[in-house]
Amino acid sequence: MTARGGRARRADATANREALLNAAQTLLAADPHASLDAIAHAAGLSRRALYGHFADRESLLREVISVGAERFNRIAELTDDPDPRVALARMAARLWREASAVRASANIALDDAHVAQTVQALAPLRRRVRELVADGVASGAFRRDMPEGLLTFLVERTGRATLRELRPSSDGAGTVVRVVLSIVGVPWSEQAALLDAHPEVLAAE
Template sequence: MTTTTTRKSRAGGVPTPARRRSDATANRAALLSAARTLLALDPHASLDAIAHGAGLSRRAVYGHFPDRESLLREVITLGAVRFNEIAEATDDPDPRVALARMAVRLWREADAVRAAANIALDDVHMDITVRALLPLRRRVRAITAAGVASGMFRQDVDAKLLAVLVEQAARATLRELRLSTADAAAIVARMVLSVVGLSWREQHELFAAHPEIIAED
């Protein structure tokens, strides 16, 4: 009897526990994927829109997230993990190259990161974003400190304050510009390099010497 029942379940009757777990995992992944895609375009995308994008009902969403806010926090967390990984993996003995390369790599990330960046533009989520991005912020501070100490970055601003200015400039760029042009990566790199004091001529020379900064995929 038990064997027969089990076989029926596996053949298409009542889903087995393993199948239910697999479906739940797939649905959660679909929700997060839809959230990343929609929030990358519109940080105010509704829960209904996200559910629809995932091919699920609004009721199904509540089986994974109690409300929209908890879903947003998960997207922020996942995006921050990727941000931090990129920051910690980006290194170069030349702080100008390290900073520009990091900016380009972050910009070129997939929707998971861009969605988190869009949500971060909302001051309501600033606290959780700041906490989640501590490794990235430490890396930016280290690069700016190295740049100031080496004389490659501007000398009229304290290194810690300069790191804050870089962060704020990046945030302002995300807020004001939805860059989608072919040269968006170069624009982002030029923005951070301008903040740390490089002239347009110095930037041109840097890119000529290191074309991989904006050419890398």
């Protein structure tokens, strides 16, 4: 085999894998139980070709989670503000929009069967949430009537529960932001003033 032939085969393999992941994102966003046959067909490939990239359905789901987690973690790492209330609100809004864009990853992440893997994949995001909670508590912006660890846990669980119940909508980001800020102890009246002062938090990006 020539070097050019080898490069062509690798390029085809990369393109096929990308097509399978894109098809999985599209189908699993609508139906978390979409079959491998349906995903392969949507990618324009055979089931046999799919098995050339993924040993089984679980390995495909793990890759979909990984792709989504990379995007979620990047948002968390790049979101910051001197005011921990604004930083947390901005992160919540951005994560909501991203979850809407890669709904398949969000659907799988919310599935109890994949909690352990999701927790591991989202370690950078979870670390950033802990940092923001600690900053908010230290500054007095967040409630101090419970341990930081418990407050972080409540933010994570509430965000997950809210994602499970909500569907993509024009006001979804606003709902998530208000729920998360309420959990950390920011009064609703203060939330309104905060969001009025920072309209970019809920502005579509």
